Amino acid sequence: MSAPGLPLAGITVVDLGQVYQGPYATLLMAKAGAEIIKVEPLAGEPLRHRIAVGRGASFPFAMLNSNKRSVTLNLKSERGRLLLVEMAKRADVLLENFAPGVLDRLGVGWQALSAVNPRLIYASGSGFGLSGPDRDSLAMDLTVQAVSGVMSITGFPEGPPVKAGAAFVDFLSGIHLYAGVMTALVERVRTGKGRLVEVAMEETVYPTLASNLGFLYTSEGAVPPRTGNRHGGLAIAPYNVYPARDGHVAIICVVEGHWQNLLVAMGREDLKDDPRFANNARRVEHLAETDAIVQRWTETLGRDAIFAVTRRHRIPSAPVRDLREVMNDPHMHERGMLERIYHPELGDIVVPTSPLRFHGAGRVETTPSPRLGQHNDEVYGGWLGLSAEEIARLRQEGVI
């Protein structure tokens, strides 16, 4: 099934991923041309059930599982585990994001599988990693946002800590998992050997705190405050989200030219030589006054009008858009990042393709996320070579 002219043509992935982290990694592999065999428990992976819609499908599941084949497999049965071993023998990659140790305890972890296929790359995604004192802490996007420091710097100084509304930790760690697998594939060409690749959600968050950790360093240990929509280190002005008549607009001045342009855009050239706003350092000293000047302008206009003016004057700016606008974004649709497809269970929906764009490569045509076990026959029959009778028996015995 793998397409020619695609970067990952010929790579086969046994995908035990669930919810967001694992499935995002393998979605991008599928879109780059790999063959993905999604292995699910007989009841389906948890995301199928989370927000039950229609006949058991959920919208996030459909977003993340295009171009995969689904097989069911009961890993609690001996025969089921043997089937997994057979798949691992033939695969290039096995990916899972169970809690640490789950597959080891079943006897089908890294040790066992690399023994039967030394070329296998085994990718493990977890909250805190496979070692260390916090290894067994339960991890979800929300709890990792708490413990990794994200919440402490999100929101307003007078309010409580807040999570980022996007489940970015799941996806950030998911793409790290993808990245780790690719790195191991690069190495395998030279060595002929696979590796155990590990990604911990918490560890992928740490670098994203760079600006705020910088504040911690320069403040000699004072804990960085929540700064709302202002700069995390309170070191740039203007840098904020300003109210428009009908919404909000984000505006930043990164270099002095931006501020000068903004004064022109606002019709406030009278402030051109005002010493309070002479440069970024002075504007930071007069942060509230600087923001007030911008706001007095933005609140008289519509969001899109402000964006049009700032764009014309080359000032970094953007409208705060809601998700309906984002889902219908003409730019991402024109570029093929978003696609309108007909999904047999959900109807006409929008799904993402891949943010990884390989110029000149072939394009994988989207096939909708599979029904649970939709490809049992072709994978267990065609790939593993079981007879129709054997497959029927496996079904009867609750193995698949």
Added chain:
Amino acid sequence: MSAPGLPLAGITVVDLGQVYQGPYATLLMAKAGAEIIKVEPLAGEPLRHRIAVGRGASFPFAMLNSNKRSVTLNLKSERGRLLLVEMAKRADVLLENFAPGVLDRLGVGWQALSAVNPRLIYASGSGFGLSGPDRDSLAMDLTVQAVSGVMSITGFPEGPPVKAGAAFVDFLSGIHLYAGVMTALVERVRTGKGRLVEVAMEETVYPTLASNLGFLYTSEGAVPPRTGNRHGGLAIAPYNVYPARDGHVAIICVVEGHWQNLLVAMGREDLKDDPRFANNARRVEHLAETDAIVQRWTETLGRDAIFAVTRRHRIPSAPVRDLREVMNDPHMHERGMLERIYHPELGDIVVPTSPLRFHGAGRVETTPSPRLGQHNDEVYGGWLGLSAEEIARLRQEGVI
């Protein structure tokens, strides 16, 4: 300089990355064993100047530029561009995150460089990508958080839209850029040819909105609200951040067992059979009451005491930690994700290594982020083979 026993041993990267997106991608390549030549303008890349500390170094710069060699290069001079071409001839990868078209206009974009080195992988990171109507919009983490929908779903329903405090868009797109390069390296083994690989910040955000886009789907078009620390689809309870006597704790009940355990932990077994809380659907119907019950318990205790109890009862939970705690986290230090190093300009600091962990591989010992142009002699002399006299002349003429 590349170490043996490392996944990317032998890979050389010409790194024009700046600020967060590009430098994060190449930091992880360095930690996986690649040789990184960081090419900076004569004044240094923007991040060196952002929060000026000590002798021109900034803490975020030090976090993201360990294990790289720095050379200066004036791309506005003809001779400078020729030197870049010489480097590109010898390299495996060239990575940049300038605005779209900048290197093309200088005559050293993908077309020109792949003509002299067809094996070169050319990675371009930008805000909106190399095509489409929004291609030339100015992009920073803040503006992409606005336009991609993140702000519209972060914060409280009664408050304004809020950015995530972490600059996660920069890093999310940075690791996608890494992932794209590795994928092209995998392909090159088969084809012998490089590719132009492209990543747009905005496109990396879209998948992270999955839960909230799910709400949009099930609500038949009603725009997802900001839900504070509650579930993005208001479909799980308890799911929130609760006040403790001395801080906050995040708690979620993903399965019914978690709620039953929480009742025991709180000493509220009297609610075990209360129909208002009988299952998740009922608790969501009584969201405020459910949260109030949990809060009445958490606000009597310290943050760490609550976490200890929930951990013992296997309830997903985490303390909301501040950045000082995170930087000194024993778990990440024990695992080697965080390291204490002596930095010649900043003194004793904590730097990250890499969230990509390759079991059994060698480990790259951290060398601190380089001074600007620290490796001009060894790169232009040793690698490109220029004589000491030529290098002196390049310095004199302002080329390096």
